[in-house]
Amino acid sequence: ATERTSLFIFFGGTGDLAYRKLYPSMFNLYKKGTLREHFAVIGTSRNKLTDQGFQDEVRKSLGTAKSDKEAEKFISHFFYEAHDVTDKEHYSVLRDRADELDKQFKLQGNRIFYLSLAPSFFGTVAGYLKETGLTDSKGTDRLIIEKPFGRDFDSAKQLNDALSKSFEENQIFRIDHYLGKEMIQNIEAVRFGNTLVESLWNNRYIDNIQVTLSEKLGVEERASYYDNSGALRDMVQNHIMQIVSLLAMEQPVSFTDVDIRAEKVKALRSLRVYNVADASTNFVRGQYGAGDSQRAYRDEDNVPHDSTNETFVAGKLLFDNYRWSGTPFYIRTGKMLADKFTRVDVVFKKPLIDIFSFPQNHNAPLEANVLTMFIEPKAGFSLRLNAKTNGQGFQTMPINLDYFVDDKDSKDTPEPYERLLHDTLKGDGTNFASWSEVSYAWRFVDQIRKVWDLQQPEFPNYTPGSMGPAAADELIQRDHRQWFYRL
């Protein structure tokens, strides 16, 4: 791999995300040669730690032993500064340390500032980085921020305005780790690499598209955050909107971040923003009750007993454009569902005339063709076609053409954070959410939220291990359709 050169400063560098995902991902980049001699890391948080103490923690996060020479060389690039992000004066200490490491490791002034912190600090950090001159080095400056990006359009805009005072849009990398997943990126390969697919990719041939992000677990230790967010903000505004825009967009002029984002934004702009009546008919929400060996959401630790927070969302999205008019996108996501998986089911229209099921043939009617994209845990595709059964007589039956990434290859699949750190080192924003995308997604989601906030939901309304409330089935059955994945 091409070696990349940069200093990394992690704010929240002793947090769960940093230890669990970020440092192990960087080590993978090191083993592959993307990071080698010319990189250094400054970890910061309010904790008091020495460089040595920090390196010990990093070693633990990698799960390596002191005898592992390669790991030790990697870890020797890690340094620590205790730093309160609200303490403006102290940024000069960081700046001096950064300049020093820049010289020592010949980093060419390239800097990546990673904010693995509560979003309420993003604006403050970005502002002080600039005011204290940390962004004045001669190389590139890039800012990575974690989700959530606001809790509605107004707060997202406020946050973005604050960041924009210090960083240009092309310097801001908003993490949506779904975009780092291999199979999400495969959506583009399958669509734009195959005549068979792209020529049918429209409302003449596709009946509907279904996106399901299903989680098997409940809220776990994120309860207090989640109860203030809910499935709509936590999953739909970001991950689902990103997946939907990749499915709905026109072919980009070239395969570059600028062109891809332009098409995604165009798609999101033609997404119909619902009025009150349409929002309440086209979206449903749910909250799980108690199961056999599972507490109800309201009885989980750190969740209020009368919480009206949704742990499930299903909805119908409509694009008002020439390609999609009349072809709905159905989406659903939730916690405590039957299984953990993410998939897209593209349901094609049935043949206009079914010559095989004329009464004299006693044949079952033809099934629709379905292209399923399995995103996780198993990555692959399945295309359902109709074929003739073997033997005398004439019966048709659905058969599947399947492709799955084999286990050996999936072991080599980079973790989302590894890919996203690599993209940031290259300055490639393709797999990050741009401000326009974020803002159009909020514009849509805010309308649903507004309607929901006016109504008292009847919760709980689904059992753990199901695929959500009955209302989610009714939503699609009303249109004389069914969820393709169902129990």
Ligand code: NAD
């Ligand atoms: P965490 O609570 O484990 O870590 C937060 C870090 O911030 C700690 O190192 C803490 O010392 C530091 N910090 C807090 N206040 C500070 C201050 N005033 N000055 C300096 N440092 C301060 O959180 P986390 O789970 O690592 O998450 C970090 C960010 O990533 C959050 O924005 C979160 O929403 C996001 N995120 C995390 C995950 C995950 O898997 N943990 C997933 C998605 C998004």
